[in-house]
Amino acid sequence: MKLLTISTLAVVANWAQVAHSIDPAQELLRSHSESSSRSSLLALHKGLITHESISGNEESVGKYLAEYLESKNFTVEIQEVEPRTSSHPPRNNIFAYTGKSRETRTLISSHIDTVPPFWKYERRGDEIWGRGSVDAKGSVATQIIAVEELLAAGKILEGDVSLLYVVGEEVGGEGMRKANDLGLEWETVIFGEPTELKLASGHKGTMGVQISAKGKAGHSGYPELGKSANAMLIPALNALLHAELPSSEKYGNTTLNIGRMEGGVAGNVIPENASALLAIRIADGSPEDVQKIIVDTVEKQGEELDVKFMGGYGPVYIDSDVPGFETIVVNYGTDIPNLKGEHKRYLYGPGTILMAHSDHEHLLVSDLETAVKGYKALIEHSLK
Numbered sequence: 001m002k003l004l005t006i007s008t009l010a011v012v013a014n015w016a017q018v019a020h021s022i023d024p025a026q027e028l029l030r031s032h033s034e035s036s037s038r039s040s041l042l043a044l045h046k047g048l049i050t051h052e053s054i055s056g057n058e059e060s061v062g063k064y065l066a067e068y069l070e071s072k073n074f075t076v077e078i079q080e081v082e083p084r085t086s087s088h089p090p091r092n093n094i095f096a097y098t099g100k101s102r103e104t105r106t107l108i109s110s111h112i113d114t115v116p117p118f119w120k121y122e123r124r125g126d127e128i129w130g131r132g133s134v135d136a137k138g139s140v141a142t143q144i145i146a147v148e149e150l151l152a153a154g155k156i157l158e159g160d161v162s163l164l165y166v167v168g169e170e171v172g173g174e175g176m177r178k179a180n181d182l183g184l185e186w187e188t189v190i191f192g193e194p195t196e197l198k199l200a201s202g203h204k205g206t207m208g209v210q211i212s213a214k215g216k217a218g219h220s221g222y223p224e225l226g227k228s229a230n231a232m233l234i235p236a237l238n239a240l241l242h243a244e245l246p247s248s249e250k251y252g253n254t255t256l257n258i259g260r261m262e263g264g265v266a267g268n269v270i271p272e273n274a275s276a277l278l279a280i281r282i283a284d285g286s287p288e289d290v291q292k293i294i295v296d297t298v299e300k301q302g303e304e305l306d307v308k309f310m311g312g313y314g315p316v317y318i319d320s321d322v323p324g325f326e327t328i329v330v331n332y333g334t335d336i337p338n339l340k341g342e343h344k345r346y347l348y349g350p351g352t353i354l355m356a357h358s359d360h361e362h363l364l365v366s367d368l369e370t371a372v373k374g375y376k377a378l379i380e381h382s383l384k
């Protein structure tokens with residue numbers, strides 16, 4: 001059978017043509033099945049959002065998802081992931097496939113945790129609001145419905161596609177790293193994150209940095225008897241704000257965010273400790289290249305500061321060779337580098353990252369419907 005790989009616009013145009021050429025009874029049937037598929041989609045999306053799943057607290061949404069997939073006759077494997085901290089509940093990755101074939105050619109995947117705080121589900125006309133509505137429960141729901149519809153239409157069979165929903169994406173990717181223990185390989189992995197319904201052709205790298213200063217406490221009236229940790233840290237941060245960091249045509253500038261600063265205990269005490277947390281979005285080269293610039297810049301300030309680097313990777317290339325999709329480069333990190341293997345990888349999903357993580361996270365019902373078509377096209381392309 002000839003597989004569809006055309007753009008969503010072209011799909012709509014085709015449907016319009018088909019609609020003209022079929023009789024009214026069939027048309028009624030078609031529109032009935034369309035509205036029932038919309039209500040299954042919206043119900044699943046709502047079910048996912050209703051379960052609060054701020055990173056570390058994914059237990060209940062995982063259970064909901066596993067039960068949902070079992071009710072649709074998927075074989076479901078529960079993969080335990082370490083609780084986020086000793087005070088967090090247990091949590092699991094959810095891995096599902098049809099029949100007995102846990103080995104499949106294509107994997108479709110996203111994450112079930114969200115950033116804080118929780119915002120409840122709310123339908124406002126054509127919009128759906130709520131924490132995770134975009135990042136990434138919009139992707140999760142539309143991926144699952146896409147797979148269900150392809151199975152129902154006989155366009156995919158056992159052994160073609162499996163689904164993986166991981167925990168902990170927003171806080172370091174423990175869930176996806178654990179998924180490497182499934183011991184599986186795929187030809188293609190389709191990752192779901194908000195890409196405005198475009199195919200991402202790459203995303204920036206990222207790296208966390210902590211800079212700390214150790215001074216000597218004392219009475220603020222006698223500065224010569226102490227050493228201010230704040231006065232050590234501030235010039236270094238200022239120098240970093242002006243440091244020249246790598247840039248590239250594809251990814252733009254490497255950017256540096258001083259996201260958190262802490263220092264001292266009171267206005268009239270010479271601060272003994274000070275520290276800052278930075279997030280760097282890498283546009284070119286490796287984390288090591290950027291680390292060298294940071295260490296050199298800090299050292300030039302002549303103070304003894306402690307610089308610690310946390311994790312990190314350079315820009316991530318993503319395949320985007322599917323006809324009919326617009327492409328986009330994004331500045332956020334994903335689980336893509338956490339999943340080992342030589343697979344082809346795609347990144348696609350409904351909604352925009354500018355809404356994700358915000359207090360007005362929402363998307364359009366039509367974005368969800370378009371994403372189902374988009375995922376179907378990507379899956380079929382991957383199985384050609």
Ligand SMILES: *[C@@H]1O[C@H](CO)[C@@H](O)[C@H](O)[C@H]1NC(C)=O
Binds near residue numbers: 071072073
């Ligand atoms: C699941 O499989 C059972 C038995 O094979 C079948 O009777 C049932 O209709 C299936 N349910 C769905 C939702 O496909």
Ligand SMILES: *[C@@H]1O[C@H](CO)[C@@H](O)[C@H](O)[C@H]1NC(C)=O
Binds near residue numbers: 252
């Ligand atoms: C990158 O930085 C340069 C110099 O700071 C600035 O002129 C340019 O607009 C930036 N490019 C992007 C894509 O933000």
Ligand SMILES: *[C@@H]1O[C@H](CO)[C@@H](O)[C@H](O)[C@H]1NC(C)=O
Binds near residue numbers: 217
């Ligand atoms: C500074 O940090 C050290 C540990 O590194 C701690 O023992 C000390 O109490 C801190 N000082 C202040 C004033 O918070």
